[in-house]
Amino acid sequence: MPKKIMIIDDDIDLVEAMRITLESDGYDVIDAQEGQKGLEILKKEKPDLLILDVMMGTLDEGFHVAYQIRNDEKIKDIPILMITAVGAQTGFKFDRQRDEDFLPVNEFIEKPINPQVLLDTVKRNLPVA
Amino acid sequence: MPKVSLSTSIKHSFYTPNSLRRKNIWLVNLRWVSSLALSIFILGLFFLKLENYPYSALTSIVIVLVIFNSLLLFYLKKRKPKYLRTEENIVLAQIVIDYLILTVLTHFTGGIDSPFHLFYLFHIIIASVIFETKYLAFIIAAVAVGLMSMLVFMEYWQVLEHYSSGVKVYNLTDIALALAVFYVTIFVSTYIGATLMMRHKKVKNLIFAQNEELEKSEREKMLFFRFVSHELKSPIIAVQSAINVVLDVMDVKLKPQARDMLERGRKRTLQMIEILKDLVSLSYEEKDEKHEVEMVVPCEHIPEVVDYYRPSAVEKNINIIETVCKQHQGFQIDKFVFEKIITNLISNAVRYTPIGGKVTIKTDLDDKFWYLMVSDTGIGIPIEEQKHVFEEFYRASNAKIFEAVGTGLGLSIIRKIVEQENGEIFLKSKVGKGSTFTVRFPLK
Numbered sequence: 001m002p003k004k005i006m007i008i009d010d011d012i013d014l015v016e017a018m019r020i021t022l023e024s025d026g027y028d029v030i031d032a033q034e035g036q037k038g039l040e041i042l043k044k045e046k047p048d049l050l051i052l053d054v055m056m057g058t059l060d061e062g063f064h065v066a067y068q069i070r071n072d073e074k075i076k077d078i079p080i081l082m083i084t085a086v087g088a089q090t091g092f093k094f095d096r097q098r099d100e101d102f103l104p105v106n107e108f109i110e111k112p113i114n115p116q117v118l119l120d121t122v123k124r125n126l127p128v129a
Numbered sequence: 130m131p132k133v134s135l136s137t138s139i140k141h142s143f144y145t146p147n148s149l150r151r152k153n154i155w156l157v158n159l160r161w162v163s164s165l166a167l168s169i170f171i172l173g174l175f176f177l178k179l180e181n182y183p184y185s186a187l188t189s190i191v192i193v194l195v196i197f198n199s200l201l202l203f204y205l206k207k208r209k210p211k212y213l214r215t216e217e218n219i220v221l222a223q224i225v226i227d228y229l230i231l232t233v234l235t236h237f238t239g240g241i242d243s244p245f246h247l248f249y250l251f252h253i254i255i256a257s258v259i260f261e262t263k264y265l266a267f268i269i270a271a272v273a274v275g276l277m278s279m280l281v282f283m284e285y286w287q288v289l290e291h292y293s294s295g296v297k298v299y300n301l302t303d304i305a306l307a308l309a310v311f312y313v314t315i316f317v318s319t320y321i322g323a324t325l326m327m328r329h330k331k332v333k334n335l336i337f338a339q340n341e342e343l344e345k346s347e348r349e350k351m352l353f354f355r356f357v358s359h360e361l362k363s364p365i366i367a368v369q370s371a372i373n374v375v376l377d378v379m380d381v382k383l384k385p386q387a388r389d390m391l392e393r394g395r396k397r398t399l400q401m402i403e404i405l406k407d408l409v410s411l412s413y414e415e416k417d418e419k420h421e422v423e424m425v426v427p428c429e430h431i432p433e434v435v436d437y438y439r440p441s442a443v444e445k446n447i448n449i450i451e452t453v454c455k456q457h458q459g460f461q462i463d464k465f466v467f468e469k470i471i472t473n474l475i476s477n478a479v480r481y482t483p484i485g486g487k488v489t490i491k492t493d494l495d496d497k498f499w500y501l502m503v504s505d506t507g508i509g510i511p512i513e514e515q516k517h518v519f520e521e522f523y524r525a526s527n528a529k530i531f532e533a534v535g536t537g538l539g540l541s542i543i544r545k546i547v548e549q550e551n552g553e554i555f556l557k558s559k560v561g562k563g564s565t566f567t568v569r570f571p572l573k
Binding site: 011013014016017018020021024055085111112113114115116 | 363367398
């Protein structure tokens with residue numbers, strides 16, 4: 001069974017680029033363009049890992065989605081990779097050690113995404129079955 | 130263009146409770162000086178043996194002044210300035226009490242003949258400076274005129290005694306003339322003082338209002354700027370991701386020429402992204418509320434940053450040398466700011482140094498400053514271009530040839546940040562030999 005990866009990102013071109021990259025490595029990819037819709041699909045499909053964009057409708061929609069996932073017993077263990085350009089946008093750098101406490105995601109990937117980095121990060125964060 | 134309204138409708142109180150309190154204290158101090166001056170005056174009269182002055186009454190005035198002043202000072206020290214209104218009332222009370230004392234003093238020093246009646250002017254000037262409304266100054270002027278007239282006529286009708294060192298010439302014409310001059314002096318001074326002050330306040334209000342407008346439009350501009358940068362970044366990131374997928378993921382057979390063109394496209398999108406990132410950090414006010422300030426001792430932080438750049442240096446066979454870092458007890462710097470400065474300097478040094486070169490990071494210390502020096506054995510900067518390298522978008526002519534991609538924003542950003550931290554940045558460079566950037570920060 002190939003691992004199922006979900007992408008929530010409002011930029012369909014980015015989604016497509018990530019999809020091709022991930023599929024080339026044998027993953028199944030599902031996607032959503034918007035947070036709440038994404039949550040619904042996520043609950044239904046139960047992917048093995050979620051790739052989540054920070055800035056969608058609002059500057060921090062991704063954060064809210066991540067919180068909702070972590071507060072939902074049924075889906076709270078899904079690893080989340082957060083794609084961000086926030087580091088450059090707001091000038092604050094995410095310091096992993098410090099921010100994990102208040103931002104419940106596994107890892108950040110900065111845009112633009114390098115395909116190899118994406119694949120490595122996904123592999124690293126997938127739960128060992 | 131920011132639209133600056135010239136209206137003066139935005140009312141800015143000219144004073145704060147604190148600044149008005151200082152004025153109150155200043156009045157108290159002035160009263161100490163007057164008490165002292167009056168004491169000296171009494172002593173002078175005494176030594177000149179001028180018999181017709183009532184010494185005991187004059188001395189009592191000094192005593193009253195000192196007691197009143199001490200009580201007032203005690204009150205002011207005990208109560209912190211809180212409301213503008215209260216402070217204004219204290220000023221008003223001081224003026225009224227001063228006027229009463231001054232009237233008594235004028236009486237005992239000769240009424241209309243007394244030189245002290247000119248002192249009524251001081252408070253009128255003080256009132257026109259302090260009070261927001263013109264009419265208050267005029268009321269105070271009226272009080273001065275009323276008190277003086279009352280005194281003079283009471284002395285004329287002999288309700289009160291008239292003390293004078295000179296001849297007692299006291300007919301109605303003389304009194305009328307003297308009082309008329311006094312009235313005119315008082316009211317004209319009030320008018321001039323109040324009018325000038327109103328004008329001054331108006332101008333100041335205008336400047337305040339304009340400043341506020343400018344700051345607001347500046348903030349709006351920055352927000353717009355960031356928004357635009359973000360909007361521009363999204364498509365370019367998508368373009369780059371698409372190219373990345375074709376080049377790195379899809380197993381397509383591309384003609385070398387096609388691959389080369391895509392590589393060029395990728396490089397240019399990368400350049401664009403870098404420019405946008407730089408633009409955003411240029412627009413971003415370092416001190417704004419966004420980033421939490423974390424202070425670090427720079428020496429503890431340099432190795433971490435250097436390690437980050439080692440791989441790219443190794444790729445170019447460049448040796449990064451760190452000398453022993455000099456510390457100063459207590460000198461700390463905002464981590465975010467320091468990282469930004471040092472990463473920019475090191476990445477520049479690595480970028481513009483040919484294969485096999487050397488980048489050296491040194492620190493130094495004297496009584497006043499902590500220094501960070503980043504030197505390279507790179508291409509250097511032509512002397513005539515050195516003064517421009519800190520300008521936005523400027524790239525030295527040889528830098529453009531050596532590295533096609535670059536924004537010309539890095540150094541201007543560094544300078545901006547360094548200056549925000551009260552530091553300075555210097556450059557020493559020789560074409561073909563290398564460059565040294567020195568940043569220094571004051572120790573306190």
